[in-house]
Amino acid sequence: MFDQLGLIGCGLIGGSFALALKKAGLVKRVVGYSKSPSTTERARQLGVIDIAAPSALTAVSGADIVLIAVPVGASEAAFKAIRHGISGQTLVMDVGSTKLDVIEAARSGLQDQFAAFVPAHPIAGKEVSGVEHADATLFSGRRVIVTPVKATLRSNVQRATRVWTGIGAKVSTMTPEAHDSALAAVSHLPHLLAFAFIQSLGSHENGEQFLEFAGPGFRDFTRIAASDPAVWRDILLANRTQVSAHSQAFRRSLSEFEALMASGDGQRLEEAIAKASGSRSQWRPGSDPSSD
Amino acid sequence: MFDQLGLIGCGLIGGSFALALKKAGLVKRVVGYSKSPSTTERARQLGVIDIAAPSALTAVSGADIVLIAVPVGASEAAFKAIRHGISGQTLVMDVGSTKLDVIEAARSGLQDQFAAFVPAHPIAGKEVSGVEHADATLFSGRRVIVTPVKATLRSNVQRATRVWTGIGAKVSTMTPEAHDSALAAVSHLPHLLAFAFIQSLGSHENGEQFLEFAGPGFRDFTRIAASDPAVWRDILLANRTQVSAHSQAFRRSLSEFEALMASGDGQRLEEAIAKASGSRSQWRPGSDPSSD
Numbered sequence: 001m002f003d004q005l006g007l008i009g010c011g012l013i014g015g016s017f018a019l020a021l022k023k024a025g026l027v028k029r030v031v032g033y034s035k036s037p038s039t040t041e042r043a044r045q046l047g048v049i050d051i052a053a054p055s056a057l058t059a060v061s062g063a064d065i066v067l068i069a070v071p072v073g074a075s076e077a078a079f080k081a082i083r084h085g086i087s088g089q090t091l092v093m094d095v096g097s098t099k100l101d102v103i104e105a106a107r108s109g110l111q112d113q114f115a116a117f118v119p120a121h122p123i124a125g126k127e128v129s130g131v132e133h134a135d136a137t138l139f140s141g142r143r144v145i146v147t148p149v150k151a152t153l154r155s156n157v158q159r160a161t162r163v164w165t166g167i168g169a170k171v172s173t174m175t176p177e178a179h180d181s182a183l184a185a186v187s188h189l190p191h192l193l194a195f196a197f198i199q200s201l202g203s204h205e206n207g208e209q210f211l212e213f214a215g216p217g218f219r220d221f222t223r224i225a226a227s228d229p230a231v232w233r234d235i236l237l238a239n240r241t242q243v244s245a246h247s248q249a250f251r252r253s254l255s256e257f258e259a260l261m262a263s264g265d266g267q268r269l270e271e272a273i274a275k276a277s278g279s280r281s282q283w284r285p286g287s288d289p290s291s292d
Numbered sequence: 293m294f295d296q297l298g299l300i301g302c303g304l305i306g307g308s309f310a311l312a313l314k315k316a317g318l319v320k321r322v323v324g325y326s327k328s329p330s331t332t333e334r335a336r337q338l339g340v341i342d343i344a345a346p347s348a349l350t351a352v353s354g355a356d357i358v359l360i361a362v363p364v365g366a367s368e369a370a371f372k373a374i375r376h377g378i379s380g381q382t383l384v385m386d387v388g389s390t391k392l393d394v395i396e397a398a399r400s401g402l403q404d405q406f407a408a409f410v411p412a413h414p415i416a417g418k419e420v421s422g423v424e425h426a427d428a429t430l431f432s433g434r435r436v437i438v439t440p441v442k443a444t445l446r447s448n449v450q451r452a453t454r455v456w457t458g459i460g461a462k463v464s465t466m467t468p469e470a471h472d473s474a475l476a477a478v479s480h481l482p483h484l485l486a487f488a489f490i491q492s493l494g495s496h497e498n499g500e501q502f503l504e505f506a507g508p509g510f511r512d513f514t515r516i517a518a519s520d521p522a523v524w525r526d527i528l529l530a531n532r533t534q535v536s537a538h539s540q541a542f543r544r545s546l547s548e549f550e551a552l553m554a555s556g557d558g559q560r561l562e563e564a565i566a567k568a569s570g571s572r573s574q575w576r577p578g579s580d581p582s583s584d
Contacts, residue, residue: 073558123505123507124507124508125507125508125509142507143505143507145505172505179505181498181502182498182501182502182504182505183505185493185496185498185499185502186493186502186503186505186506186507186510187505187506187507187509187510189489190489190509190510190513190514191509192546192549192550193485193489193513193546194513194568194572195549195564195565195568195569196542196545196546196548196549196568197481197482197485197542197545198568198571198572199545199548199549199564199567199568200538200541200542200544200545200546201477201478202567202568202571203541203545204477204538204541206473206474206477207477209474210473210474210477210478211478211575212435212464212474213415213435213437213464213471213474213475213478213479214478214479214575214577215415215416215417215434215435215478215479215577216416216417216577217417217479217482217483217515217516218478218479218482219577220512220513220515220516221482221485221486221512221513221515221516222482222572222575223509223512223513223572224509224512224513225568225569225571225572226569226572226573227565227569228569229562229563229565229566229569230562232565233558233561233562233565234558236549236553236561236565237553237556237558237561240553240554243553244550244553244554246492246496247546247550249492249495249496250488250489250492251543251546252492253488253489253491253492253495254484254485254488254539254543256488256491257484257487257488257491257528258484258536258539261528261529261532261535261536262532262536264529266365266525266526266529269525269528269529270521270522270525271521272487272491273487273519273521273524273525273528274521275491275494276486276487276488276490276491276494276517277487277517277518277519277520277521279490279494279517280486280490280514280515280517280518281518283503283506283514285506285507285508285511
């Protein structure tokens with residue numbers, strides 16, 4: 001049980017975390033701050049936070065748990081802003097989809113308080129953003145990856161694990177390098193491909209007309225293309241080395257498929273599709289087998 | 293109202309059409325044939341067809357409506373097999389996802405009965421196949437594209453429109469060329485990309501481990517990769533010219549995104565994502581606005 005959550009970034013993820021902690025009875029009070037005062041005020045009106053703070057430092061003053069829930073590119077400024085509000089008793093976490101860059105941002109921003117920081121990435125989200133979509137059950141049954149480094153306080157890793165578990169998530173521990181490679185493969189690259197696909201369709205002279213004939217397959221394949229631009233700008237920039245490596249591998253696979261189509265080799269084309277199809281049919285979400 | 297549906301291909305799509313016609317009271321009797329006798333027998337046991345025919349020709353003999361619901365590569369053999377069972381009073385349709393090649397197959401297979409054929413493509417499906425997944429409501433609210441050519445009997449186009457409308461679908465008419473280009477863009481290319489993506493993930497030495505961290509975005513993006521291999525082998529081969537053209541455009545878009553990532557130009561990257569995101573957010577399925 002925590003006394004005060006200092007929430008920096010009252011968006012979909014931060015707001016959902018605040019609601020989940022309240023619902024689980026894990027926090028007495030939530031003090032929130034967003035860069036835009038109107039967002040902070042809306043979060044207060046919606047009951048997502050209890051008190052709207054005028055600055056990040058105010059929001060974390062007196063907090064025993066702090067969540068940084070901003071686009072990853074804004075992490076360093078956020079860590080800098082809260083540094084003097086952090087004590088040896090504070091647990092600080094983020095929710096970023098990339099970890100190596102956020103850890104560097106925390107090291108540089110938090111300085112002598114860096115040990116308080118437990119890097120965390122809840123694999124949960126929606127294609128909509130904003131505090132009005134915050135949802136106390138967003139993390140229920142979802143996986144959260146924590147990527148502590150050598151300097152990270154072990155007791156804070158344990159507290160982090162307890163709080164995520166307490167709101168229904170399943171916690172895994174990885175190195176930040178392994179996290180960034182895995183997420184580039186299964187999340188960041190699919191987003192990049194979906195953005196590029198929608199862009200290429202929009203560039204076609206008949207693109208608008210084509211969209212009239214798009215069905216449920218298109219709907220699901222492109223759902224992630226509607227994701228938040230600022231969030232994904234930061235993720236793609238922060239993890240570009242890994243994303244580019246996986247994109248190269250993807251292009252090689254695409255070329256192989258195209259060569260089979262061009263050669264008219266139906267048997268090998270069917271084998272290649274069958275392998276992909278079988279692999280996808282067998283897959284079940286590791287974090288939540290019941291949701292598929 | 294038809295007396296007899298001759299169904300060639302008792303799979304998901306053919307079976308769903310038979311069930312839909314029965315439910316709407318549009319047919320008295322369904323005689324079905326599948327290449328595999330056990331499939332035909334299963335369709336009969338499930339009540340999807342009333343009579344299991346020992347050959348395609350038997351299935352269409354005496355039928356006033358015929359549906360060819362086989363992978364597009366098997367169309368020509370199916371048309372050849374039924375030719376002598378078709379009269380000037382028969383409406384013949386297919387359900388293929390490509391139209392130019394099926395029209396050629398019909399011209400060659402049906403010969404002097406080609407005028408009876410109304411090329412049709414219901415934009416509906418599931419990522420599972422087989423008659424056990426047949427569903428009387430599969431076409432409800434979905435779009436069906438008919439692509440008649442010069443030789444096609446106008447009265448049969450009208451009958452085709454009535455029967456699809458009668459089972460809740462919305463009928464559009466296009467040229468086969470426009471159909472094949474549009475479907476390459478919004479359906480065939482996404483399938484190709486999803487197959488290639490799953491293949492590239494599977495080729496990675498840590499691919500299996502990566503999959504444990506895949507979430508709901510991955511689930512939706514790759515759902516179509518689980519599609520039927522024989523069906524998609526035929527579609528990708530039949531429409532390869534159009535699919536390759538759209539794939540080239542996609543690669544150009546992907547390269548543009550990668551160049552923005554490599555240059556670190558956050559502002560232009562965000563603009564490009566915002567354009568794709570906004571475009572996808574605005575899209576609603578033409579056939580069924582309520583299903584998104």
